[in-house]
Amino acid sequence: MEIIGIWVAAFLTLCIYSFLYRDNPFYRFAEHLFVGISVGYIIIINIHQGVIPLAWEPLSEAISALWAEIVGTTTPETRNALWGLFRILPIAIGLLFFARLSPRHTWLIRYPIAILIGFGAGVAIPNVLQANIFAQTRGTIEPFAAINAGTLSAWDTFGAILIAIGVICTLTYFFFSVEHRGPVKWASKVGIGFLMIGFGAAFGNTVMGRLALLIHRVGFLLNDWLGSFGAFFG
Amino acid sequence: MLKYKIILWIMLCSILFLYDTYVFSQEPETTPPENVTAVDTPNDDGSSITVTWDSVRDDSVRSYKILRNTDGGEFEEIEEQLDVDTLEYKDSNIEKGKTHAYVIQAITDTDAILVSLQTEGVIATGQWFHSGKIQLFIAMIIFCGAILGSIYLCRNNQDVFVRRIPGLEAVNEAIGRATEMGRSILYVLGLGGVENVATIASMTILGQVARRTADYETPLRVPCNDPIVLNVVREMVKTSYLDEGRPDAYQEENIFYLTGDQFAYAAGVDGMMIREKPAAVFLQGTFYAESLLMAETGNSIGAIQIAGTDSEHQLPFFIAACDYTLIGEELYAASAYLSKEPMLLGSLRGQDWGKILIFVTIILGVTLELFGINWITTLLQSVR
Numbered sequence: 001m002e003i004i005g006i007w008v009a010a011f012l013t014l015c016i017y018s019f020l021y022r023d024n025p026f027y028r029f030a031e032h033l034f035v036g037i038s039v040g041y042i043i044i045i046n047i048h049q050g051v052i053p054l055a056w057e058p059l060s061e062a063i064s065a066l067w068a069e070i071v072g073t074t075t076p077e078t079r080n081a082l083w084g085l086f087r088i089l090p091i092a093i094g095l096l097f098f099a100r101l102s103p104r105h106t107w108l109i110r111y112p113i114a115i116l117i118g119f120g121a122g123v124a125i126p127n128v129l130q131a132n133i134f135a136q137t138r139g140t141i142e143p144f145a146a147i148n149a150g151t152l153s154a155w156d157t158f159g160a161i162l163i164a165i166g167v168i169c170t171l172t173y174f175f176f177s178v179e180h181r182g183p184v185k186w187a188s189k190v191g192i193g194f195l196m197i198g199f200g201a202a203f204g205n206t207v208m209g210r211l212a213l214l215i216h217r218v219g220f221l222l223n224d225w226l227g228s229f230g231a232f233f234g
Numbered sequence: 235m236l237k238y239k240i241i242l243w244i245m246l247c248s249i250l251f252l253y254d255t256y257v258f259s260q261e262p263e264t265t266p267p268e269n270v271t272a273v274d275t276p277n278d279d280g281s282s283i284t285v286t287w288d289s290v291r292d293d294s295v296r297s298y299k300i301l302r303n304t305d306g307g308e309f310e311e312i313e314e315q316l317d318v319d320t321l322e323y324k325d326s327n328i329e330k331g332k333t334h335a336y337v338i339q340a341i342t343d344t345d346a347i348l349v350s351l352q353t354e355g356v357i358a359t360g361q362w363f364h365s366g367k368i369q370l371f372i373a374m375i376i377f378c379g380a381i382l383g384s385i386y387l388c389r390n391n392q393d394v395f396v397r398r399i400p401g402l403e404a405v406n407e408a409i410g411r412a413t414e415m416g417r418s419i420l421y422v423l424g425l426g427g428v429e430n431v432a433t434i435a436s437m438t439i440l441g442q443v444a445r446r447t448a449d450y451e452t453p454l455r456v457p458c459n460d461p462i463v464l465n466v467v468r469e470m471v472k473t474s475y476l477d478e479g480r481p482d483a484y485q486e487e488n489i490f491y492l493t494g495d496q497f498a499y500a501a502g503v504d505g506m507m508i509r510e511k512p513a514a515v516f517l518q519g520t521f522y523a524e525s526l527l528m529a530e531t532g533n534s535i536g537a538i539q540i541a542g543t544d545s546e547h548q549l550p551f552f553i554a555a556c557d558y559t560l561i562g563e564e565l566y567a568a569s570a571y572l573s574k575e576p577m578l579l580g581s582l583r584g585q586d587w588g589k590i591l592i593f594v595t596i597i598l599g600v601t602l603e604l605f606g607i608n609w610i611t612t613l614l615q616s617v618r
Contacts, residue, residue, distance in 0.1 A: 016501070023508040031501045038495030080331065097465060113428075113466050120429020126370055128431060129377070130617060133592060134370070138614035140596055144603035145611060164600055171593055174563045176396055176571075177583045195561065203550035210523075 003228050010225035013217060055091050058084035140167045166194040265290065266348035267298070267338040272356045275324060277367075280360030282326040283334055287350065289321055290340045295348070299339040300325070304332050306355070333357050366618045373617070376591070381584030388580030396582065401540055401558035402571045408538045409446045412513035418453035419443070420512040422503055422528060424519025424543065425496060428462045431566070432544045436519035437463075437470055438569035439542075443516065444474035451483050457492040457506065459499045464491045500524035504531040517541040517556065518565065521548045529555035542568065 015030035062084030068074050069082065093115060099108035143160035146152040152160065169191035172184060180188050267287040275282040285300060298316040300323055301309040313323060328334055333355035340348040388394055412419045421440055426433035440456070447454040454471065458464035468489050475484035492502045504527060507515065515532040517525070517539065525541075525548035532539045533555045541552035542560030552559045560568060566585070570578035599610040 019504070019508075023505070028505065031505045034495075034498045035493045035502045038493045038498035039491075042494040097462075100465065100468075109465060110469065113462075113469060116428050116462060117434065117466065120427070121431070121434065124429055124431050126367065126374065129373060130370055134373070134614055134617040137592055137595055137599070138611060141599035141603055141611050141614070144600050145606075145608055148604050148606050164596065168593065168596060171589055175586050175589060176399075176567050177394055177586045178397070179395060180397055198546075199550040199553060202547050203554065206547060206550070210526075 003231055006224050006228050010221055013221065055087060055094075058087050059091065062087070136167070140164055165190070170194050265292075267340050267350040270336065270338050270350045270353050272334070272336045272353040274356055274358045277361050277364040278358075280330060280358045281328065282324050283328055283336075283356050283358050285323045285325060285336045285338070285353070287321055287338050290348070292340075292342070294342040294344070295340045296343055297341045299341060301337045301339065302328075303335050304329060306333070306335075309337060328358055330358065369613065369617045377584075377588045380587040380591075381581050384582075384584035384587065385577050385580030388576040388583065394576075394579040394583050396567075396571055396579065399560070399564055399567065399571055401542065401560045401564065402568050404538070404540055404558045405443065405572065406446065408514035408516075408540055409443065409450060409452060411538055413450040413452045415513045417513035418455050418510060419447060419514045419516065420503075420507065420510070420532075420537075421454060421456045421516040421518070423456070423458060423463060423467065424517070424521045425459055425499065425524070426463075426520030427460050428466055430520050432518075432520045433463060435566045435569065436542070437467060439516075439518055439565075439572065440467060441470045441474050442569060442572040444471040445478050448475040448478040448480040448483055451480075453485070454488060455506070455510070455512065456489040457499070457503055458490065459492060459494050459496075461491055461494075464489065496522060496524055500527045503528050507531045507535055507537070511535050512537055515539045517543070517552065518560070518568075519543065521545050521552075526551040526555060532556070 012030050012033070015026040016034075018024055019027045058081075061081040065074075065078035065081035066085065068078040093112050096108045096112045099105040140163055143152060143156070143163075147157050147160060169187045171191070173188040173191035173195070175184070175188075178184055267290055270285065270287040272283050272285045274280070275284045287298075295318055297318055298320060299311055300313045300316065302312045302325065303309045312325060312327065316323065325334070325336075334357075335355045336353045338350040340350075342348070409419060421443060423433055423436045423440070426436075428434070444454060446452075456467055456471070458467060468486060471489060472481075472484050472486075475481055493499050506512075507528075508531065512535075515528075515537045517528060517532070518541070521528075521543050522545065525543070525545070529539060529541060529552055539556035540558045540560070541556040542565040543549060543552065544562050544565060546562070549559065549561060563585075567582055570582040595610065599614075602608070602610060
């Protein structure tokens with residue numbers, strides 16, 4: 001069974017790699033298989049990790065608890081389960097996505113969309129502000145305390161000054177309502193220089209990572225797949 | 235007399251010697267963990283309790299175990315083998331609305347178990363307001379104030395200069411090229427969800443692109459990887475076509491769900507590029523490792539490519555493989571740049587005011603730190 005798995009994996013790997021030559025039926029087969037399986041997998045994951053535990057189970061328990069309340073067989077557990085009835089509200093809002101199926105009621109879809117975008121922006125913006133602005137501003141300033149205390153080496157002092165200049169110049173590049181001429185132009189040119197140096201380093205770093213992935217896949221083909229020839233034919 | 239004194243001294247010394255020998259021959263008494271406290275974790279949604287304890291002054295202790303009871307029931311082990319340096323544990327698997335008490339067991343090298351006293355029972359409750367984020371809240375108000383003020387000024391006909399962004403100037407060129415060649419435009423929104431800032435910015439750009447494709451009747455293909463993003467995008471594009479007075483040109487089937495899996499999505503988009511050969515490819519939004527796969531394929535088919543992302547690790551690939559790249563915040567500025575609407579232009583100027591504030595904070599902070607004054611750093615450190 002394991003050998004069949006290796007052969008299927010090797011076949012699909014070669015199908016995907018065949019794209020390097022040109023588009024062909026093997027690549028198309030692997031692509032459609034990949035897309036189809038992933039969609040099916042995601043639907044099942046969403047049902048099992050979303051719909052059932054977050055909507056179906058609490059709601060059905062709440063309805064059972066409501067029935068127990070009506071017939072007078074309530075317990076502390078069923079009373080607690082009654083809170084699940086509040087889930088009707090988000091479930092109903094989510095169901096508005098299906099309004100698209102009726103042309104007359106398509107406008108209803110705007111409500112869940114507005115709630116989602118508002119919620120998303122509300123959650124994301126403070127986090128971005130904290131991580132991208134406060135933390136980075138602090139990181140730029142903090143080393144100068146060590147420079148003042150005399151605990152930073154000459155090389156690290158140079159690094160701290162370089163980072164401060166880099167941050168200020170890069171920030172200047174991202175001023176949109178100011179015309180880039182005179183000192184602003186030169187500061188933004190230095191800023192874009194810093195950005196390109198950073199991108200170059202990131203490029204090299206990521207390419208090394210990708211090569212490691214390629215080596216791993218080639219290793220799989222050479223060792224696992226070619227190594228299984230004996231077992232498969234023998 | 236002297237003889238008695240010597241005998242007395244010898245006896246005294248002997249007694250002291252015997253006493254010391256006895257005292258130092260005793261092993262130090264190993265006490266269980268002390269000062270064990272359990273408190274409702276502050277500033278959370280009432281889903282955790284934080285347990286703290288003092289370190290045991292004994293080298294033979296090698297780990298801790300935490301036991302919990304619920305509503306006065308039996309104690310059950312909830313975490314085993316906590317490192318001996320650990321003096322705090324956040325229990326996130328509590329039952330809401332129930333009372334939990336804890337004991338800590340210190341385990342020695344000889345597997346002896348030293349059990350602490352039981353903590354007071356604690357019920358976790360959620361907080362409506364996160365007191366640790368007050369500074370962030372004030373900063374948000376300042377930034378929002380700057381943006382709203384700028385929008386107000388722009389609406390009162392104050393002209394706003396926006397510097398040239400080459401990547402956005404090329405948008406019309408790309409759409410025009412696709413129209414002339416009679417081919418489609420492929421717009422890829424990346425892998426971000428609807429809550430992602432870059433995806434929101436990308437959708438706004440798409441709205442502007444859709445206005446032009448509605449005018450030129452150029453097919454616009456948008457493969458989505460998130461079903462919610464798909465619905466938002468369909469609404470935005472439809473609104474753009476309606477605004478341009480071309481609802482007949484809107485084709486809903488051109489905006490479709492491909493898959494939510496990262497590399498399956500990349501494979502699908504690559505296949506579309508190769509088979510449909512779009513004349514222009516827009517890669518705007520949040521991207522991960524699939525960025526180069528898509529950008530390289532777009533490059534190989536000769537499409538004009540305009541990319542934009544705030545994922546700094548993917549920007550180098552876009553710069554290498556695309557014709558134009560919107561770097562970071564240029565993506566956020568794009569919608570204002572393209573539409574020239576006073577509200578968006580005002581928000582752009584407001585963001586610039588925010589940047590000036592950061593600019594001043596850095597220069598002031600660096601200068602003050604060099605003079606040993608660190609209140610700006612302390613203030614920034616307090617923001618969580």
